[in-house]
Amino acid sequence: MQPSAETVEVAASKLMEWYARHKRQFPWRVGMRDDWRVLVTAFLLRKTRAETVAKHYDKVLAALSSPEKVLELGVEGVEEVLKPLGLHRVRARQLYGLAKALAEGRGGRLPGVGPYTEALVRCLSRGELVPAVDVNVQRVVARLFGVGDRRRVGELASQLVKAAGTCELNLAVMDLAALVCRARKPRCGECPLAAYCAHARTQRS
Numbered sequence: 284m285q286p287s288a289e290t291v292e293v294a295a296s297k298l299m300e301w302y303a304r305h306k307r308q309f310p311w312r313v314g315m316r317d318d319w320r321v322l323v324t325a326f327l328l329r330k331t332r333a334e335t336v337a338k339h340y341d342k343v344l345a346a347l348s349s350p351e352k353v354l355e356l357g358v359e360g361v362e363e364v365l366k367p368l369g370l371h372r373v374r375a376r377q378l379y380g381l382a383k384a385l386a387e388g389r390g391g392r393l394p395g396v397g398p399y400t401e402a403l404v405r406c407l408s409r410g411e412l413v414p415a416v417d418v419n420v421q422r423v424v425a426r427l428f429g430v431g432d433r434r435r436v437g438e439l440a441s442q443l444v445k446a447a448g449t450c451e452l453n454l455a456v457m458d459l460a461a462l463v464c465r466a467r468k469p470r471c472g473e474c475p476l477a478a479y480c481a482h483a484r485t486q487r488s
Protein backbone atom coordinates (compact mmCIF):
# COMPACT_ATOMS: atom_id res chain seq x y z
CA MET A 284 0.00 0.00 0.00
CA GLN A 285 1.24 3.50 -0.84
CA PRO A 286 1.55 5.59 2.33
CA SER A 287 0.12 9.09 2.04
CA ALA A 288 2.51 12.00 1.57
CA GLU A 289 1.45 13.16 5.04
CA THR A 290 2.40 9.82 6.63
CA VAL A 291 5.81 9.93 4.96
CA GLU A 292 6.33 13.50 6.13
CA VAL A 293 5.31 12.77 9.72
CA ALA A 294 7.49 9.64 9.81
CA ALA A 295 10.48 11.60 8.48
CA SER A 296 9.92 14.36 11.00
CA LYS A 297 9.53 11.96 13.97
CA LEU A 298 12.65 10.14 12.89
CA MET A 299 14.71 13.33 12.69
CA GLU A 300 13.46 14.44 16.11
CA TRP A 301 14.50 11.08 17.54
CA TYR A 302 17.87 11.28 15.75
CA ALA A 303 18.62 14.70 17.25
CA ARG A 304 18.40 13.12 20.71
CA HIS A 305 19.82 9.65 20.11
CA LYS A 306 22.28 9.80 17.24
CA ARG A 307 25.41 7.76 17.63
CA GLN A 308 28.65 9.71 17.73
CA PHE A 309 31.33 8.43 15.40
CA PRO A 310 34.49 10.22 14.26
CA TRP A 311 33.54 9.86 10.57
CA ARG A 312 30.34 11.78 11.12
CA VAL A 313 32.26 15.01 11.57
CA GLY A 314 33.28 16.80 8.37
CA MET A 315 32.22 14.11 5.91
CA ARG A 316 32.12 16.39 2.88
CA ASP A 317 34.91 14.69 1.03
CA ASP A 318 34.42 11.86 -1.49
CA TRP A 319 37.62 10.05 -0.57
CA ARG A 320 36.89 10.14 3.14
CA VAL A 321 33.40 8.72 2.59
CA LEU A 322 34.77 5.98 0.34
CA VAL A 323 37.48 4.92 2.78
CA THR A 324 35.01 4.97 5.67
CA ALA A 325 32.55 2.81 3.73
CA PHE A 326 35.35 0.32 2.93
CA LEU A 327 36.39 0.17 6.59
CA LEU A 328 32.86 -0.37 7.84
CA ARG A 329 32.24 -3.36 5.59
CA LYS A 330 32.10 -6.48 7.74
CA THR A 331 33.51 -4.63 10.76
CA ARG A 332 31.64 -3.25 13.74
CA ALA A 333 31.39 0.53 13.83
CA GLU A 334 32.79 0.59 17.38
CA THR A 335 35.92 -1.27 16.23
CA VAL A 336 36.44 1.07 13.28
CA ALA A 337 35.93 4.09 15.56
CA LYS A 338 38.84 3.01 17.78
CA HIS A 339 41.34 3.15 14.90
CA TYR A 340 39.65 5.63 12.59
CA ASP A 341 41.68 8.81 13.07
CA LYS A 342 45.00 7.00 12.75
CA VAL A 343 43.93 5.07 9.66
CA LEU A 344 42.48 8.13 7.94
CA ALA A 345 45.60 10.16 8.67
CA ALA A 346 47.73 7.45 7.05
CA LEU A 347 45.40 6.98 4.06
CA SER A 348 44.42 10.60 3.63
CA SER A 349 44.26 10.61 -0.19
CA PRO A 350 44.44 8.28 -3.20
CA GLU A 351 47.99 9.57 -3.80
CA LYS A 352 48.99 8.61 -0.27
CA VAL A 353 47.61 5.08 -0.79
CA LEU A 354 49.55 4.71 -4.05
CA GLU A 355 52.68 5.97 -2.34
CA LEU A 356 52.33 3.38 0.47
CA GLY A 357 51.66 0.51 -1.92
CA VAL A 358 49.51 -2.53 -1.12
CA GLU A 359 51.86 -3.78 1.61
CA GLY A 360 52.05 -0.41 3.30
CA VAL A 361 48.27 -0.10 3.28
CA GLU A 362 48.01 -3.61 4.75
CA GLU A 363 50.17 -2.52 7.69
CA VAL A 364 47.92 0.48 8.33
CA LEU A 365 44.78 -1.66 8.19
CA LYS A 366 46.06 -4.55 10.32
CA PRO A 367 44.30 -3.50 13.55
CA LEU A 368 40.94 -3.73 11.76
CA GLY A 369 41.39 -7.21 10.29
CA LEU A 370 40.65 -8.23 6.70
CA HIS A 371 43.65 -6.06 5.92
CA ARG A 372 44.87 -8.01 2.87
CA VAL A 373 41.54 -7.85 1.07
CA ARG A 374 40.87 -4.27 2.07
CA ALA A 375 44.36 -3.10 1.12
CA ARG A 376 43.99 -4.51 -2.39
CA GLN A 377 40.53 -2.97 -2.72
CA LEU A 378 41.66 0.45 -1.56
CA TYR A 379 44.74 0.37 -3.73
CA GLY A 380 42.61 -0.52 -6.77
CA LEU A 381 40.23 2.29 -5.96
CA ALA A 382 43.04 4.82 -5.46
CA LYS A 383 44.59 3.80 -8.78
CA ALA A 384 41.29 4.20 -10.64
CA LEU A 385 40.77 7.65 -9.13
CA ALA A 386 44.33 8.77 -9.83
CA GLU A 387 43.95 7.65 -13.45
CA GLY A 388 40.65 9.51 -13.69
CA ARG A 389 38.82 6.40 -14.87
CA GLY A 390 35.18 6.99 -15.71
CA GLY A 391 32.24 4.72 -14.96
CA ARG A 392 31.78 2.67 -11.83
CA LEU A 393 34.79 2.63 -9.54
CA PRO A 394 36.18 -0.75 -8.41
CA GLY A 395 34.63 -1.93 -5.17
CA VAL A 396 32.05 0.86 -5.21
CA GLY A 397 28.51 -0.48 -5.51
CA PRO A 398 25.22 1.43 -5.52
CA TYR A 399 25.13 1.71 -1.71
CA THR A 400 28.61 3.22 -1.39
CA GLU A 401 27.94 5.48 -4.36
CA ALA A 402 24.76 6.71 -2.66
CA LEU A 403 26.73 7.39 0.53
CA VAL A 404 29.17 9.57 -1.41
CA ARG A 405 26.38 11.48 -3.14
CA CYS A 406 24.57 11.96 0.14
CA LEU A 407 27.27 12.51 2.77
CA SER A 408 29.92 14.18 0.67
CA ARG A 409 27.83 16.13 -1.82
CA GLY A 410 24.63 16.64 0.16
CA GLU A 411 22.35 15.16 -2.52
CA LEU A 412 18.94 14.01 -1.31
CA VAL A 413 19.34 10.33 -2.21
CA PRO A 414 18.63 7.25 -0.10
CA ALA A 415 21.46 4.91 0.91
CA VAL A 416 19.82 1.53 1.36
CA ASP A 417 21.79 -1.27 2.96
CA VAL A 418 20.36 -4.35 4.62
CA ASN A 419 19.59 -2.43 7.83
CA VAL A 420 17.84 0.48 6.15
CA GLN A 421 15.98 -2.04 4.02
CA ARG A 422 14.70 -3.74 7.18
CA VAL A 423 13.43 -0.54 8.81
CA VAL A 424 11.70 0.83 5.72
CA ALA A 425 10.20 -2.57 4.86
CA ARG A 426 8.77 -2.94 8.36
CA LEU A 427 7.59 0.65 8.58
CA PHE A 428 5.64 0.61 5.34
CA GLY A 429 4.86 -3.11 5.17
CA VAL A 430 6.64 -3.69 1.86
CA GLY A 431 9.14 -6.37 0.90
CA ASP A 432 10.22 -5.51 -2.61
CA ARG A 433 13.70 -3.95 -2.72
CA ARG A 434 12.85 -1.49 -5.48
CA ARG A 435 9.77 -0.33 -3.58
CA VAL A 436 11.81 0.07 -0.39
CA GLY A 437 14.25 2.25 -2.34
CA GLU A 438 11.41 4.47 -3.57
CA LEU A 439 9.99 4.88 -0.08
CA ALA A 440 13.44 5.57 1.39
CA SER A 441 13.85 8.24 -1.27
CA GLN A 442 10.51 9.80 -0.29
CA LEU A 443 11.60 9.85 3.36
CA VAL A 444 14.88 11.61 2.52
CA LYS A 445 13.07 14.21 0.41
CA ALA A 446 10.43 14.74 3.10
CA ALA A 447 13.15 15.31 5.70
CA GLY A 448 14.94 17.68 3.34
CA THR A 449 18.29 16.35 4.46
CA CYS A 450 20.31 13.30 3.59
CA GLU A 451 21.04 12.94 7.32
CA LEU A 452 17.77 11.03 7.28
CA ASN A 453 19.89 8.11 6.04
CA LEU A 454 22.00 8.26 9.20
CA ALA A 455 18.85 8.50 11.31
CA VAL A 456 17.48 5.30 9.77
CA MET A 457 20.85 3.56 10.25
CA ASP A 458 20.87 4.53 13.93
CA LEU A 459 17.26 3.48 14.41
CA ALA A 460 18.14 0.13 12.82
CA ALA A 461 21.09 -0.33 15.18
CA LEU A 462 19.46 0.86 18.40
CA VAL A 463 15.73 0.21 18.10
CA CYS A 464 14.56 -1.59 14.97
CA ARG A 465 16.97 -4.46 15.40
CA ALA A 466 16.87 -7.51 13.18
CA ARG A 467 15.69 -9.67 16.07
CA LYS A 468 13.26 -8.36 18.61
CA PRO A 469 12.70 -4.79 17.44
CA ARG A 470 12.02 -2.47 20.38
CA CYS A 471 8.75 -1.10 19.06
CA GLY A 472 7.81 0.24 22.50
CA GLU A 473 10.73 2.71 22.27
CA CYS A 474 10.32 3.56 18.60
CA PRO A 475 9.33 7.04 17.40
CA LEU A 476 7.65 5.43 14.38
CA ALA A 477 5.50 2.91 16.25
CA ALA A 478 2.25 4.82 15.68
CA TYR A 479 2.78 4.72 11.89
CA CYS A 480 4.47 1.36 11.51
CA ALA A 481 2.83 -1.49 9.59
CA HIS A 482 4.91 -4.14 11.37
CA ALA A 483 4.10 -2.76 14.83
CA ARG A 484 0.41 -2.72 13.89
CA THR A 485 0.47 -6.42 13.04
CA GLN A 486 2.16 -7.13 16.39
CA ARG A 487 -0.59 -5.25 18.25
CA SER A 488 -3.52 -6.91 16.47
Ligand code: SF4
Pocket residue numbers: 423426427463464465469470471472474475476477478480481482483
Ligand atom coordinates in the same frame (compact mmCIF):
# COMPACT_ATOMS: atom_id res chain seq x y z
S1 SF4 B 1 7.79 0.29 15.31
FE1 SF4 B 1 9.07 -1.52 15.57
S2 SF4 B 1 9.14 -2.53 13.58
FE2 SF4 B 1 8.36 -0.44 13.29
S3 SF4 B 1 10.14 0.75 12.73
FE3 SF4 B 1 9.87 0.94 14.93
S4 SF4 B 1 11.09 -0.71 15.86
FE4 SF4 B 1 10.88 -1.14 13.66
